[in-house]
Amino acid sequence: xxxxxxxxxxxxxxxxxxxxxxxxxxxxxxxxxxxxxxxxxxxxxxxxxxxxxxxxxxxxxxxxxxxxxxxxxxxxxxxxxxxxxxxxxxxxxxxxxxxxxxxxxxxxxxxxxxxxxxxxxxxxxxxxxxxxxxxxxxxxxxxxxxxxxxxxxxxxxxxxxxxxxxxxxxxxxxxxxxxxxxxxxxxxxxxxxxxxxxxxxxxxxxxxxxxxxxxxxxxxxxxxxxxxxxxxxxxxxxxxxxxxxxxxxxxxxxxxxxxxxxxxxxxxxxxxxxxxxxxxxxxxxxxxxxxxxxxxxxxxxxxxxxxxxxxxxxxxxxxxxxxxxxxxxxx
Amino acid sequence: xxxxxxxxxxxxxxxxxxxxxxxxxxxxxxxxxxxxxxxxxxxxxxxxxxxxxxxxxxxxxxxxxxxxxxxxxxxxxxxxxxxxxxxxxxxxxxxxxxxxxxxxxxxxxxxxxxxxxxxxxxxxxxxxxxxxxxxxxxxxxxxxxxxxxxxxxxxxxxxxxxxxxxxxxxxxxxxxxxxxxxxxxxxxxxxxxxxxxxxxxxxxxxxxxxxxxxxxxxxxxxxxxxxxxxxxxxxxxxxxxxxxxxxxxxxxxxxxxxxxxxxxxxxxxxxxxxxxxxxxxxxxxxxxxxxxxxxxxxxxxxxxxxxxxxxxxxxxxxxxxxxxx
Numbered sequence: 001x002x003x004x005x006x007x008x009x010x011x012x013x014x015x016x017x018x019x020x021x022x023x024x025x026x027x028x029x030x031x032x033x034x035x036x037x038x039x040x041x042x043x044x045x046x047x048x049x050x051x052x053x054x055x056x057x058x059x060x061x062x063x064x065x066x067x068x069x070x071x072x073x074x075x076x077x078x079x080x081x082x083x084x085x086x087x088x089x090x091x092x093x094x095x096x097x098x099x100x101x102x103x104x105x106x107x108x109x110x111x112x113x114x115x116x117x118x119x120x121x122x123x124x125x126x127x128x129x130x131x132x133x134x135x136x137x138x139x140x141x142x143x144x145x146x147x148x149x150x151x152x153x154x155x156x157x158x159x160x161x162x163x164x165x166x167x168x169x170x171x172x173x174x175x176x177x178x179x180x181x182x183x184x185x186x187x188x189x190x191x192x193x194x195x196x197x198x199x200x201x202x203x204x205x206x207x208x209x210x211x212x213x214x215x216x217x218x219x220x221x222x223x224x225x226x227x228x229x230x231x232x233x234x235x236x237x238x239x240x241x242x243x244x245x246x247x248x249x250x251x252x253x254x255x256x257x258x259x260x261x262x263x264x265x266x267x268x269x270x271x272x273x274x275x276x277x278x279x280x281x282x283x284x285x286x287x288x289x290x291x292x293x294x295x296x297x298x299x300x301x302x303x304x305x306x307x308x309x310x311x312x313x314x315x316x317x318x319x320x321x322x323x324x325x326x327x328x329x330x331x
Numbered sequence: 332x333x334x335x336x337x338x339x340x341x342x343x344x345x346x347x348x349x350x351x352x353x354x355x356x357x358x359x360x361x362x363x364x365x366x367x368x369x370x371x372x373x374x375x376x377x378x379x380x381x382x383x384x385x386x387x388x389x390x391x392x393x394x395x396x397x398x399x400x401x402x403x404x405x406x407x408x409x410x411x412x413x414x415x416x417x418x419x420x421x422x423x424x425x426x427x428x429x430x431x432x433x434x435x436x437x438x439x440x441x442x443x444x445x446x447x448x449x450x451x452x453x454x455x456x457x458x459x460x461x462x463x464x465x466x467x468x469x470x471x472x473x474x475x476x477x478x479x480x481x482x483x484x485x486x487x488x489x490x491x492x493x494x495x496x497x498x499x500x501x502x503x504x505x506x507x508x509x510x511x512x513x514x515x516x517x518x519x520x521x522x523x524x525x526x527x528x529x530x531x532x533x534x535x536x537x538x539x540x541x542x543x544x545x546x547x548x549x550x551x552x553x554x555x556x557x558x559x560x561x562x563x564x565x566x567x568x569x570x571x572x573x574x575x576x577x578x579x580x581x582x583x584x585x586x587x588x589x590x591x592x593x594x595x596x597x598x599x600x601x602x603x604x605x606x607x608x609x610x611x612x613x614x615x616x617x618x619x620x621x622x623x624x625x626x627x628x629x630x631x632x633x634x635x636x637x638x639x640x641x642x643x644x645x646x647x648x649x650x651x652x653x654x655x656x
Binding site for chain 2: 052053054159160161162188189190191192193194195197198201216217218219220222223243256257
């Protein structure tokens with residue numbers, strides 16, 4: 001990774017808004033699922049996005065694939081701003097941007113065999129002559145550790161792990177430069193999860209692929225990712241090299257997330273269950289943050305540089321690091 | 332082990348569940364023995380497809396029509412469940428026998444508010460309608476929900492996953508059941524909420540008399556909550572014992588593999604250990620030990636003869652490696 005610092009894609013002030021998700025009986029207002037996120041994805045890296053459900057990880061990913069239209073901001077990729085492109089102009093870029101979804105069974109047509117499913121992207125993008133397709137399909141299966149015998153099976157005849165392999169194989173048939181994996185292992189159990197994580201690691205290394213890896217499982221993020229971004233209520237609150245995020249987190253929310261890694265199950269912090277929804281103006285995390293102070297209620301902090309490649313969005317991070325209670329976590 | 336002293340809440344002997352399919356029968360649960368003592372939490376772990384959920388549903392008679400459940404014994408507080416008619420069984424289920432499902436939101440009626448759901452449950456044990464609302468309020472408060480009145484008037488879709496699961500737990504506990512079967516109750520929740528719900532279970536466990544069968548594929552969850560662990564593979568229990576022994580000194584190669592993969596993620600490793608291969612096809616199970624095709628330590632006889640359970644009662648292992656010399 002160290003050498004690969006070239007940007008593959010850059011998101012600038014990206015926002016995705018949906019209409020009318022306020023209080024049930026309140027006035028209609030926009031809900032910003034992704035709010036002013038600036039982020040670069042480097043060539044050949046695995047970038048992790050972590051955060052609890054509802055933090056906007058999936059929306060961000062779908063926006064950069066243009067499955068959602070961003071409401072503001074830019075998506076810079078190969079000299080173009082994908083955010084502005086019309087659907088037709090977007091098409092040539094699609095083969096470079098592929099996605100693997102959480103639920104493998106629902107991402108296949110139940111009436112198509114594995115071979116048919118794998119042939120779709122090949123013929124849609126005219127990757128190879130028609131006669132060549134069966135060979136490419138077999139190659140795609142072999143690449144993800146499946147025997148070509150699987151070509152005539154239907155999705156329901158495969159286990160979750162096998163199907164997820166096919167899904168990864170299908171995404172790779174187009175030799176994309178960015179693969180978005182949205183909770184691609186969270187529905188799999190431990191033994192199968194290990195197989196798929198190792199597979200992702202292998203294909204990433206073999207194809208110098210960039211992967212945007214969305215997960216709520218921090219162990220998984222640590223295993224696979226070079227850098228990790230932490231999202232909270234639509235905001236990117238911390239971004240940095242994986243080991244730094246895990247050993248020297250700067251944002252109180254990152255620390256809270258990492259706290260859940262520690263083995264003992266605490267009596268349970270009930271505070272956030274009934275916490276007020278994040279304020280629209282101040283720091284999104286202020287209502288749950290044990291360190292919230294006056295400035296936090298005023299404005300959401302911008303990302304500040306902590307160290308090389310490590311940034312945090314917190315008004316008080318300097319004070320907090322200096323405080324005695326804020327120790328570095330053991331690695 | 333207190334299990335030997337008190338009469339078990341649930342005792343199952345040689346449970347077998349078959350599904351009739353077009354291609355013939357598949358036996359998905361293949362001779363499971365279980366017993367759970369009062370206020371004990373038994374963790375049932377294993378990968379998906381290993382038969383954990385079907386085991387739970389078999390006990391609760393919640394399987395589809397093409398399922399055939401048989402067992403040598405299935406006693407609930409000494410009563411043989413198999414002798415009960417469906418009508419008699421319904422009187423037990425949703426009262427003394429309760430289940431918590433994986434998808435909390437799907438367990439609610441989307442057209443009804445939270446208070447309606449709670450009252451549906453409370454009316455089963457409390458006569459006076461005037462008291463239902465107060466009881467619903469108390470049930471939520473008991474789970475640490477600060478201002479229940481705020482939540483009681485919400486519809487299920489307005490609840491977060493964690494809140495929905497809390498309310499579901501409140502409903503189950505309002506029944507004051509003797510046995511709760513919880514099927515992956517925290518799998519759909521994210522880390523922070525999961526930890527809260529597990530903390531909740533842990534606090535309830537000490538307060539309640541109920542026995543829990545806690546089904547999960549997450550070993551850290553099982554380790555944190557359960558007194559005993561049963562490891563399931565391909566429809567059989569391959570290892571059972573007190574939590575500390577199963578996780579501290581696993582006897583079955585499958586348990587060892589599961590623990591190795593689960594703990595590998597906790598540290599910093601370059602490569603995760605895998606258990607190679609997949610669950611066997613139970614329509615045509617391999618001869619001998621069902622795990623032998625994936626087992627690195629398999630011997631000749633493992634491929635021909637199925638091993639019985641070896642070991643002294645609290646900790647038993649279905650593997651020839653555990654055979655006393």
